[in-house]
Amino acid sequence: MIPAPFTYKRAGTVDEALDLAAEAGEDAKFLAGGHSLMPLMKLRLAVPETLVDIGRLSELSYVREADGHVEVGALTCHDDLARSDVLRSTVPLLAHAAGQVGDPQVRHCGTIGGSLAHADPAADLPAVVLALDATLVIRGPGGSREVAADGFFEGLFETVLAPGELLTEIRIPKPRSAGWSFQKLTKRGIDWAIVGVAVQGSNVALVNMGSTPVRAAGVEQALAAGAGASDAAAHAADGTSAPDDLNGPRAYREHLARVLVGRALEESAARA
């Protein structure tokens, strides 16, 4: 299988990437690690006319500590996130979850920005940045803007990114609580999660329980009201609209969410 024909352009800087995307118009896509986009293009589910390769913008590959938060460049690959000493000590949830994405080959290519911009509700990192209350920094032809993670995901594979806009940085407030956990169930290591859970302190976010990653509001409210892990976990599926597909019927996913949230809250409490 090969993708439909397209024009390949390679950007050397962020400015050049924005210019190339603006020139190419609405049918352009940014190519980061390519491990979400290329499979879709090979299946002809995505048919961009122009690919703007941003994979070599080393200026967007970094993890650095700032005052009260950690800045992660959008082109940092999963493997680098998993091995980052800064992340492991300040935001271990993200380092750990990045090490669980796909398989080593995928983690060598795939990037955090690519994963977020692709917005697959079954992907791990969208729920993780939601649990971390991250802010996403976006650059476009008109300048820069910042969007909270809970306002970034709009629907299945849809985000607030307009054509020509580029996600450049993920800004993560240093967690106030040390407790965290990431749990997911996959059939094989390389598969997407049937259901996943990211917990940071009292924030709980779910993978693949709707058309976007979602906060488990029922669980968070129960925790805030003083409920224990197992009582709070009983609310894991409240208000969700989990997919019903070959990987599992909705009722199974709802059950799984309750089980995984329970485990995640216990693990998080043990780390706090």
Place this chain on the structure above:
Amino acid sequence: MKVTVTVNGGEVAAEVADRTLLVHFLRDVAGLTATNVGCDTSSCGACTVLLDGRSVKSCTVLAAQADGRDVVTAEGLSDGSGELHPVQRAFRAEHGLQCGFCTPGMVMASVSLLSENPSPTEDEVRTALEGNLCRCTGYHNIVRAVLAAASERQPQ
């Protein structure tokens, strides 16, 4: 577009279509057919090669993305003197294969693992090979081979 890739230490340059995949560049342009196309959906790992030293699935990378970079395939592991790479030797000694189709990818993923983690545990080997499917062996001999290669490289 013109793509120039350093493959196994030598430069390979060609004018190719923008949509050319790295695995096709390696097989059809460079003429190196150890790298197999298996699932063609980045699941099976049969097409695994090293790109700048790290394992990638070459069915999901454009040749253009490898332009100016360094690729190593199974053919590039030994120096041509007839001496096999320690990982290749271990796969043979431990019989880490049956039909052999997944083997080049398994070997390249193992080489990448051992460069990142020279003395992995059995669990770490199994986790590191999650992206490589073998339909014959049940993996046991493959895992033994990787552990044997690791201990050969680090004599106690």
